[in-house]
Amino acid sequence: MKRATASLLGLVLVAAGTVAACGGDDDSAGGDGGLSTSDGSVPEDVVVIDTDPTEVTALDNSFRPENIEVAAGTEVVWTNKGRNEHNVLHVEGDEWGVEVDDFQPGAVYSHTFDEAGVYRYYCSIHGTTDAGMIGTIVVTDEGRSRG
Amino acid sequence: MPTSRRLFAVLLAGALALAACGGDDDDGGSADGEGAAGDSSTINVPDDHDTIQAAVDAAEPGDLILIQPGTYEESVSVTTDELTIRGVDRNKVILDGGFELDNGIRVTGAAGVAIENMTARNYTENGFFWTGVEGYRGSYLTTYRIGDYGIYAFDSVRGLIEHSYTSGSPDAGVYIGQCYPCDAVINDIVSEHNGLGYSGTNSGGNLLIVNSTFRFNRAGIVPNSGSYELCYPERETTIVGNLVYSNNQADSPAIDVALLGMGNGILPAGGVGNVIERNRVYDHDLTGIGLLPFPEEDANDVVPPASDDDQPCSEAKGEPTADPATIPATVLWNPRDNRVVGNVIEDSGLADIGLGSLEPVSELGNCFADNEHSSTAPTELEALAPCDGEGSGGDWTAGALDLSRFLAEKPPSGDYKTSPVPDDQENMPDAEDAPARPATDVPTDIDIDAIKVPDRPSDAS
Numbered sequence: 001m002k003r004a005t006a007s008l009l010g011l012v013l014v015a016a017g018t019v020a021a022c023g024g025d026d027d028s029a030g031g032d033g034g035l036s037t038s039d040g041s042v043p044e045d046v047v048v049i050d051t052d053p054t055e056v057t058a059l060d061n062s063f064r065p066e067n068i069e070v071a072a073g074t075e076v077v078w079t080n081k082g083r084n085e086h087n088v089l090h091v092e093g094d095e096w097g098v099e100v101d102d103f104q105p106g107a108v109y110s111h112t113f114d115e116a117g118v119y120r121y122y123c124s125i126h127g128t129t130d131a132g133m134i135g136t137i138v139v140t141d142e143g144r145s146r147g
Numbered sequence: 148m149p150t151s152r153r154l155f156a157v158l159l160a161g162a163l164a165l166a167a168c169g170g171d172d173d174d175g176g177s178a179d180g181e182g183a184a185g186d187s188s189t190i191n192v193p194d195d196h197d198t199i200q201a202a203v204d205a206a207e208p209g210d211l212i213l214i215q216p217g218t219y220e221e222s223v224s225v226t227t228d229e230l231t232i233r234g235v236d237r238n239k240v241i242l243d244g245g246f247e248l249d250n251g252i253r254v255t256g257a258a259g260v261a262i263e264n265m266t267a268r269n270y271t272e273n274g275f276f277w278t279g280v281e282g283y284r285g286s287y288l289t290t291y292r293i294g295d296y297g298i299y300a301f302d303s304v305r306g307l308i309e310h311s312y313t314s315g316s317p318d319a320g321v322y323i324g325q326c327y328p329c330d331a332v333i334n335d336i337v338s339e340h341n342g343l344g345y346s347g348t349n350s351g352g353n354l355l356i357v358n359s360t361f362r363f364n365r366a367g368i369v370p371n372s373g374s375y376e377l378c379y380p381e382r383e384t385t386i387v388g389n390l391v392y393s394n395n396q397a398d399s400p401a402i403d404v405a406l407l408g409m410g411n412g413i414l415p416a417g418g419v420g421n422v423i424e425r426n427r428v429y430d431h432d433l434t435g436i437g438l439l440p441f442p443e444e445d446a447n448d449v450v451p452p453a454s455d456d457d458q459p460c461s462e463a464k465g466e467p468t469a470d471p472a473t474i475p476a477t478v479l480w481n482p483r484d485n486r487v488v489g490n491v492i493e494d495s496g497l498a499d500i501g502l503g504s505l506e507p508v509s510e511l512g513n514c515f516a517d518n519e520h521s522s523t524a525p526t527e528l529e530a531l532a533p534c535d536g537e538g539s540g541g542d543w544t545a546g547a548l549d550l551s552r553f554l555a556e557k558p559p560s561g562d563y564k565t566s567p568v569p570d571d572q573e574n575m576p577d578a579e580d581a582p583a584r585p586a587t588d589v590p591t592d593i594d595i596d597a598i599k600v601p602d603r604p605s606d607a608s
Contacts, residue, residue: 057447059375059447060301060325060376061301082375082376083402083403125249126278127255128255128256132278133278
């Protein structure tokens, strides 16, 4: 695990954005919903993770790591290790995420991101789509940012 | 004269331009407590907008949203700075979640929002909730039958919660968490029939809990540490002049930690550097004041070294956690460096003052002095660990606190949806006419030294 630099992020963003921009048809065909964010932004502190599956912990009330980059095809696993109930809701794109009833303390949810893109998500109890308990999954084509 | 008129026009234009920018200028000038009231508009609900949310969405920083009596079945989200959201009658302006909506009013990232003089009930999560803000105030608020916290400030600094009442929350009536320094005050509240009267995980640093009543909860005041939130450990909460009694309430709603803490008045669980002074504490099945560890299973991190105690939360949030392989199955958050002075403690089943851990308690740096009490565990605790001078060197194992008593099975949680409905509560003075007062002047100064041990109330058991 390592912290990506801003410049690397910029390249990833461009790459991801390009892929996503070209991926509208892929979304409808593939059904996995890779989309760039509406403003094309990626948070500064993105942690690049090479492991599959990749773990994200839901604490009270934050996702850790909050912003990650993984390769396409990676399974991301969220575990609620807080004492409060949370949910994981996508901001844009196709359906993925988990509602409160299925994400009580101790619960686990996973989703595999097959398409490159920027996937923003949040807990609607403890955040809005852009503040509070939020997170981002930056999905890149395999090897694109790691060569 | 043309020249004079042109000059006047220029000056007038300049003045108008400044006035037009006045809202933003207030951001910098309102720290003295004058707020943005001079430029504020009043938005009436339901006269101007049918719902509180619509009024909030239409508001500009500095505005007052004034709500007439009624039941408002909505979950309000606030993201605009420096609003004052006020009910004209605390007992008749009611936000009702119908046990389906999550939060009554949630303020996310908006600085200086004040919420005044209203009631929230029947929400599945929180009544009034600030998260990620700088500057907040809750005054004359009532919450009951709330699924998690009644009044809740998370990852927020510079706050004041005052003149408020909370009941029927399984976690805590009032909660301030994940902040250091918090720079916040809880003053003159009543918290009853909750899991915990007060809970504060990983909060502290100029955080005052004063002049308030915590009764008929499972446990009273419970600052606590754990890695399930960031910015651990809890530290430097000042608890002075509170009435804390009869926190053994077997039918109140309660989450697991509230069950674990049941029967204790003031219980810093893994708390560090807290000041507990001049409180009146009585009628508890276990301890009046208990300094106990919190054993955290499946923790996310290890206990940071004491040398990190001064690290601000803003920095701690960016710290990497320990390699999971190095985190023990149970992480022990010990109570250390707490100061327990001048309290009046009576009628405790196990000990008026208790200090316990799974490790030697003599090395934890807590001190005890000038308390009125009849029992401690270990015995002669004030002699063993005085706040001034050297300890007696006596036997720390004599009368040691029996931790197994805390692990005994407790009555299961009651249903928060059927917890007691409170009587009407005191209204905010002049609620109809008082100007907007955004939370730019918080926290207020509290003369801690002037606070005395409160009298025992007439309704005491």
